Amino acid sequence: xxxxxVVTGIGIITAHGVGKEINWGKIKSGIxxxxxxxxxxxxxxxxxxxxxxxEFSATSVKNVKRTRLDRASHLLIHAVREALSETENxxxxxxxxxxxxxxxxxLGGMLSGEMYHREVIQKGLKRARLSLVTDYLAHYQAINVLxxxxxxxxxxxxxxxCASGTNAIGHAFNSLRYGEYDVAVCGGYDTMSEFTxxxxxxxxxxxxxLCRPFDKNRDGLVLGEGAGILILEELEYAIRRNARIxxxxxxxxxxxxxxHMTSPDPSGRHASYAIIKALQDAGNPKIDYINAxxxxxxxxxxxxxxxxxxxxxxxxxxxxxxxxxxxxGHILGGAGxxxxxxxxxxxxxxxxxxNINYDCPDPQCNLNIITKAVEDDVKTVLSNSFGFWGSNAxxxxxxxxxxx
Amino acid sequence: MTPVITxxxxxxSCDLDKGISHMNEQIRHMRFVHDLEKLVVIAVGLVLYDAxxxxxxxxxxxxxYVGVDNAIEDIKSEYFNNxxxxxxLGASPLLFPFTSPNALTAQATIAFDxxxxxxxxxxxxxxxxxxxxATDCIxxxxxxxxxxxxxxxxxxxxxxxxxxxxxxxxxxxxFLEDRKSAMERGVKxxxxxxxxxx
Numbered sequence: 381x382x383x384x385x386v387v388t389g390i391g392i393i394t395a396h397g398v399g400k401e402i403n404w405g406k407i408k409s410g411i412x413x414x415x416x417x418x419x420x421x422x423x424x425x426x427x428x429x430x431x432x433x434x435e436f437s438a439t440s441v442k443n444v445k446r447t448r449l450d451r452a453s454h455l456l457i458h459a460v461r462e463a464l465s466e467t468e469n470x471x472x473x474x475x476x477x478x479x480x481x482x483x484x485x486x487l488g489g490m491l492s493g494e495m496y497h498r499e500v501i502q503k504g505l506k507r508a509r510l511s512l513v514t515d516y517l518a519h520y521q522a523i524n525v526l527x528x529x530x531x532x533x534x535x536x537x538x539x540x541x542c543a544s545g546t547n548a549i550g551h552a553f554n555s556l557r558y559g560e561y562d563v564a565v566c567g568g569y570d571t572m573s574e575f576t577x578x579x580x581x582x583x584x585x586x587x588x589x590l591c592r593p594f595d596k597n598r599d600g601l602v603l604g605e606g607a608g609i610l611i612l613e614e615l616e617y618a619i620r621r622n623a624r625i626x627x628x629x630x631x632x633x634x635x636x637x638x639x640h641m642t643s644p645d646p647s648g649r650h651a652s653y654a655i656i657k658a659l660q661d662a663g664n665p666k667i668d669y670i671n672a673x674x675x676x677x678x679x680x681x682x683x684x685x686x687x688x689x690x691x692x693x694x695x696x697x698x699x700x701x702x703x704x705x706x707x708x709g710h711i712l713g714g715a716g717x718x719x720x721x722x723x724x725x726x727x728x729x730x731x732x733x734x735n736i737n738y739d740c741p742d743p744q745c746n747l748n749i750i751t752k753a754v755e756d757d758v759k760t761v762l763s764n765s766f767g768f769w770g771s772n773a774x775x776x777x778x779x780x781x782x783x784x
Numbered sequence: 785m786t787p788v789i790t791x792x793x794x795x796x797s798c799d800l801d802k803g804i805s806h807m808n809e810q811i812r813h814m815r816f817v818h819d820l821e822k823l824v825v826i827a828v829g830l831v832l833y834d835a836x837x838x839x840x841x842x843x844x845x846x847x848x849y850v851g852v853d854n855a856i857e858d859i860k861s862e863y864f865n866n867x868x869x870x871x872x873l874g875a876s877p878l879l880f881p882f883t884s885p886n887a888l889t890a891q892a893t894i895a896f897d898x899x900x901x902x903x904x905x906x907x908x909x910x911x912x913x914x915x916x917x918a919t920d921c922i923x924x925x926x927x928x929x930x931x932x933x934x935x936x937x938x939x940x941x942x943x944x945x946x947x948x949x950x951x952x953x954x955x956x957x958x959f960l961e962d963r964k965s966a967m968e969r970g971v972k973x974x975x976x977x978x979x980x981x982x
Contacts, residue, residue, distance in 0.1 A: 424872050486884055488906070493860065501868045517854060518885070519907040536913060539852075539885040539906040547903065551917070552922055575860075578867050579880035634926075635844065637900035638893040641881040652897055653844055657926075768881055769890030771902060 384778055385556045386618050388627040389611030391462030391567075392721050393455055394708040395431030395604055399462060404725045408663040408753045410734040412707050414591070414602050420574045426643055427586030431709025432572050444527045450489030450515040452473030453524045455714075457571045459607035460525050467611060467623060474509060480523055480536040480561040484544025484568035485713035488518030490575050521569070533561070538614065538713075539599020541767030542673070543634075545608065545716030546775050550632035552612050553775075562617040568717035569607035576712070577603060583642060585677055591704035591734055593674030593682050594749050596742035601675040604709020608717030609723075611755050628780045630665065630760070633657025637770025643679050648686030654772035655691035655764065661778045665690065666700050668756065669732045670747075671723045671763040675710055684766060685745040700750045701739035716765035720775060723761040727779045731755045787922045789855050789974040790966045791959025792834025795827040797952055798944035800961040806830060808839060809911050811895055812862060817882055818859055820953055821970065824850065827955035828892040831931055835959035836971045840897035847901035847927035851914040851934030858937075859883055888935070900927050908974075911936070911956060918960055919977050928965060933957030 392399065396406040401783045406413065414429050422428040439458035441449065450458075499508035515521065522535040538547040546570025552564035580586045580603060586621030587600030618625055635653035639645040659665070673684055689696040704722050711718055726732050732754045741749070758779075765773045795803045798818055803826040804812055811829055816822040828848065836839035837846075845871055860883045881887055886904040893902050901921065905913055909936035918932035938952045966973050 496863070497864050498860070501865070517857075517906075536917070537905060538906050540902070541884050541886050554920070554926070558920070558924055560920075570855065575864055575867070575883075576870060578875035579863070581872075581875075582875040582877040582880055584877075589870055634901040634903070636848070636890070636893045638890075638897050638902075639900050640894070641887065641890065650844075653899075738877050757962055767886070768884055769886050769902075770893070771886055771890070 382557045383559060384615035384628060385553050385612050386628050387610050387619055388550045388613050388623040389463035389722060390626065390721055390724065391459035391609040392718060393433050393436050393459055394606035394718055395433055396708060397435045404729065407704055407707055407722055407733045408731055410736045410753065412736060414709060417572065419572055423693055424622065425577065425581045426588045427581055427600065429602055430572050431602065433606050434533060441528050443530065446525045448511060449524065451493040451592065452485065452489050452569055453515055453521045453573045453655040455607040456521045457525055457528050459609040460529065460565055463609040463611050464529065467704050467710050473554065475667065477563060478561060479531055480555050480564040481525060481531065481532040481533065481562060481754060482548040482566040483522050484538040484716065485518050485521065485570055486539055486541055486544055486549035487570050487573060487576060487713065489516040489520060490573040491571055492516045494573060496577055528635050540771040541769055542712055542715050542768040543765040543771040543773040544713035544766035546773035547634065548633065549610060549671050549717060549720055550773060550775055553632050554576050556612055564610060564612040565609060568682035568714040569608065569713040570605060572605040587676060590737045591665035591676040591706040592678045592737040593672065593705060594742060594745040594747065596740040598676045598678060598681060601677055601705065602709045603676045604711045606708065606711045606714050606718055608714055608721045610720065613778045621762055625780045627724050627779045628782065629775065630670065630778045631662030631776035632656040633661060633774050635772045637772065640768050641769055643646055644683040646683055647677065648683040650770065651766050651772045652690035652757045653682060655687060655774045658774040659691065665760045665778065667760055667762050669698055669726055669761045670701040670756045671719050671761060672703045673764045673766045674705055676705060681764060682744045684764060685747050688747060697746060699749055700732050700754055701747045702733055702750050706736045715779065716773065720763050723763040723777050726758045726761055727777060730783055732758060785923050785962050786963040787919045787977040788963045788966055789958050790961055791831045792974060793830035793834060793931045794956045795823060795826045795830060796954050797823050800826065803830060814895060817878060820855055820859065820935065821882065821888055823953055824888040825892050825895045825956045827957050828896060828931055831957040832896060836969060839973045842897045844899045845928035846898050847918065847921055847930045848889055848893055848898050849903045849914045849930055851905045851907065851911045852888060853936050855935050855937040856885045858951060863955065868916040913956060915977065922960060922962060923951040929955055929961040930960050931959055969980060
């Protein structure tokens with residue numbers, strides 16, 4: 381029998397800042413956190429801007445060596461701390477309990493890897509400091525979280541491109557539903573690195589102007605960095621410990637395009653399977669808002685529009701849709717998690733954030749794109765994530781308690 | 785629901801030519817960017833063959849679950865060293881997508897038209913985790929069948945031949961499905977899977 385799973389804690393860091401209040405305030409207001417990149421020289425690239433988390437430098441740690449942590453670990457640990465702080469009174473109980481840590485990332489500790497490679501080029505292999513790569517591989521950051529918070533249990537790391545964060549939450553959701561765990565810490569993270577920036581620029585996928593999801597004149601994405609973390613608990617367990625329940629997760633679906641390395645299947649057919657699976661998983665509820673993957677690239681937005689229309693039929697044209705990527709950038713492995721959190725905010729605060737920079741409707745993206753924040757009785761939200769290599773994931777959040 | 789193994793494959797990067805001779809015309813003529821990619825595609829092809837599946841699969845009910853150890857770092861190194869030595873022009877748009885570990889999984893989905901879930905776990909003990917994950921997906925009915933396995937790197941052995949120095953990679957895959965499905969298909973059953981263990 382499937383158990384019910386609820387969200388009881390949230391932690392978020394983006395270009396807008398650190399924490400829930402500042403992020404929701406700016407996202408709802410349609411403020412852009414995109415600026416010229418400062419962490420490396422971006423002047424030589426066609427696209428020069430990004431969503432760096434400038435207000436965040438490092439977090440305090442007590443159980444791991446601070447000097448050896450990559451920025452990715454700092455982001456992740458800080459977001460986990462914020463999420464756990466909501467369960468502060470009961471947090472010690474987690475220490476004696478097996479929990480699941482499920483996170484998504486595409487880059488892991490890439491900034492450390494960059495530094496190491498630079499030293500190899502400049503000083504030679506024998507003189508490059510190996511200590512630089514102690515937090516490089518994509519699973520080390522999860523291990524640092526387990527150590528820092530003295531959590532017992534297991535961890536899983538997903539590296540499924542831009543769907544990684546949603547995959548990580550979906551895996552945690554399923555693990556709790558089937559009784560493997562009562563509590564999970566899940567989400568995603570990624571940093572701003574020249575490695576990725578150069579790659580997306582070489583693919584000519586980065587906008588030299590503004591990121592405009594679903595706009596007819598859209599010309600590319602903008603990268604971002606950050607982390608998003610959710611604490612999930614099995615409903616009865618959360619009620620027993622009198623936890624503050626934020627919302628419920630009710631459906632999750634994945635699929636694969638099997639089409640191309642960087643382009644989505646233009647028909648949107650296989651992306652729609654992920655949405656359909658999530659909807660069926662949740663018993664086909666009425667959707668009040670869609671937080672789109674909406675990268676601002678020509679092919680993604682068109683394929684996503686078709687996928688949404690295929691999955692939701694005629695109602696697709698009515699449901700408000702927006703993408704937050706023009707405001708915080710594309711956080712890659714963290715995107716799904718941060719967008720899941722914004723989806724939850726829209727349920728809690730009964731408002732949907734705007735799709736900024738949208739001026740010219742594209743007939744190929746025939747959706748109800750909202751350009752200003754809309755206040756409404758948002759109960760159920762769909763959040764989409766579609767990654768490189770055709771990795772598709774969709775997840776559904778619903779208000780709690782549900783009186784439908 | 786009783787997940788069982790109905791297909792096995794194990795391929796070492798030194799034996800790529802031997803492995804590809806078992807593939808159909810389409811796979812034999814595929815252009816590969818990196819040996820790792822070729823290794824995964826052929827190993828997945830071999831497990832499909834062993835499990836009695838026709839190729840291309842063209843189904844949404846088969847998922848592909850791949851664990852990658854630090855093998856992917858070799859592609860990242862190649863890509864990033866090019867940027868450092870040649871500047872911005874060194875960023876290869878062809879190699880960049882392969883720096884994401886799910887590139888290997890996805891190439892196999894494209895090669896064999898596998899349209900179910902495709903999941904990549906980039907951790908050291910990934911094969912065990914991946915088999916456990918795939919088993920859970922079958923039990924939870926998220927997928928009817930699963931191809932689960934991983935790639936490991938042997939850096940102690942850095943050459944397949946006298947002339948070419950390169951790390952040796954090994955790909956191992958299992959084809960998993962419910963025992964009832966295996967009986968309906970009339971295929972051999974190697975083992976039963978319990979809690980991710982065989």
